[in-house]
Amino acid sequence: MDFTFSEDQFAFRDAVSRFLMTEAAPELLRDIWETESGRSDELLGKIAAQGLTALSVPEADGGLGQSDIDWALLAQEVGYYALPDSLTDSACVAVGVLAALPAQHALRSAWLPRVADGSARIGIGHPVNPWVADADLAELLLLVEAGATTRLHALPRDQVQAHAQRSIDASRRLVALEWSPQPATCIAEGPAAQAMADAMLDRAALCAAGQLVGLAQRMLDLSVDYVSQRKQFGKVIGSFQAVKHHLADVVTKIEFAKPVLYRAALALQGDEPQRALYVSHAKLVCADAALTAARKGIQVHGAMGYTWEVDLQMFMKRAWALDGAWGDRAFHRQRLGAQLLDGDAPLGPGATFNL
């Protein structure tokens, strides 16, 4: 029993953090927002050089063969820097779908190396989301067709029609897709497709949860910086208890969200029976941490927090957007309730690690 990370895992996380600190600085993010695609191929190239796009790709397919628990750390960094890229969609979630295909499947050899080297993006569509993020830039789309029989389809970009939707977060590029499922595009159906769709949802929800807790930490850090400098009544406002206690509450939310995130990542990695329960738990508490950090953050920033100029807004907006993505709170509460209260989830002392 050792529910902690290794030095190695932290070292990789820290290297990624240092990289994003310089390569994804707030000024750069604002510049990228102004572009039509909202994405920078140069930045993606640098991310690929760091190994991030290859992280989940199996070693046999030219990747690093890491798993969900590593993403639980890295997604926090993606959130902390509000990376303007749907990196986790391609490099974690889509890779997870492709890696679940039979070893000889043509899509694996066609796409996994290209995701790994950063030369292709893959968009993912699941019925839980009305939109697909970054579908305009994706060369391939993996789309779930819900119905009496679940099917999973793979379509090249030119076989779908995309209608852009503006998001509260100027760095998001959401698209409403028009597409028609064809037998030729179907790559899995029935229980196999359902299992892949479920894993797609859980993996994406986990990535969103990781980003949310990273966003919470960033908003906390920005708020601490601000209240340590801003003076009123002749003192820095960070010395006032009313202000301090707002931020202490954010610390507590973050402290008790992270272990849930890690448990969910391990449940996903090990395909445990309670996987959905833990993922929903993680999404709910990580969103709660981020939303609390946003609310308390803007409060302690005073009027400055309501401006376009102060960076806090970038992180608040990402948090508000991700709160509803890959299962909003209602979805995850419903799912958790079904398993916990209406189902047969193990309860009580000792149940947490009763695998």
Next chain:
Amino acid sequence: MSRHEQPKRKPRPVDLSFTPEQQAFRAEARQWLRANVPQQSLASYDTREGFEQHRAWEAKLAEGGWSSVIWPKDLGGRGADLNEWLIFEEEYHAAGAPMRVNQNGILLLGPTLMEFGTPEQKARFLPRMARCDDMWAQGWSEPNAGSDMAAISSRAIRDGDEYVLNGQKTWSTRAVFANWMFGLFRSDPQSSRHHGLTYLLLPLDAKGITIRPIKALNGKQAFAEVFFDDVRVPAANRIGDEGQGWNVAMATAGFERGLLLRSPARFQRTAARLVELYRRHRAQADRDPSIREAVMRAWMDAEAYNLASYHTVGRVAKGGKVGAEASTNKIFWSELDLLLHETALRILGPRAELSDDPEVHEWQEGFLFAQAGPIYAGTNEIQRNIISERVLGLPKS
């Protein structure tokens, strides 16, 4: 740094399995508890009858070597590590075993004695504490020293081989039935704040001590005021140096209060009971959808507290320290305890006020006790100050 320059990283699945030794430890604890946990639940330990029952249970635990599992064997413990402590607590609460009556001694005084006590003091007090031969009350708070503990004014003035104590302690948990007290006293009358305090152990039957019970919210004598009128305490009962009492008391505060004071298993057990209660009274509960949501939140928070504890224990096992967790834990479990019990009473509806209803009783008692959680062991406001100053680096108010 390019991908190719990075050291080759082997996947290292975080290890969530218990070792064969840990499984054997669990099996041993389970078997012992199954054979020994009292069939009938004990009376409240804040009554004379219940106190004696709980004391007998502590003695039985000690006989089996389970009373303070992480203590060294020669001092009455089992020499267990913190993972084993978590396992023991899981088995203990799963077995529905009684509340622990002497935890203030075991958690607050025990570690202080181990770190600062002389060999004679350790041998004299620790094994008796493990067996609950001595029952310990704490002597921290005073009428004018609550959250502001450094405002202590009770005096212990040196006179030859003795200290002479005058003043008053209050909110002294279990002092009504305890026979010993540990506490801080001002030994230097010229000193102020956390200087000039001395850590002393004193028998509560000493001449000049008056104990006046205080009834708690549940009507029971859960704590007491303790008055000192020229009470003479041998200098040999001092822990650490004269005037160093504050440092002695604080040195071990983080670890025990932060991690051990409330084990996660206790809340997981209550959360499981809450889910069962909800399932039994579903139609009644679902009239208000926010009750269902509160049940889920209570379960989630109990689970999160458990996961955070395993995470902390893993860090401590690798040489990490319990720092800010001491304060975030305190806030989190005390608010969780309120949520658990409030939600149960909401499910029970109008019956919730009936103290003798067998389905209500335990929840109502727990609800009353939960009211104290955000106040004792450092109010949650003090904890928030600590978090903002020591974790976030914000200036003192």
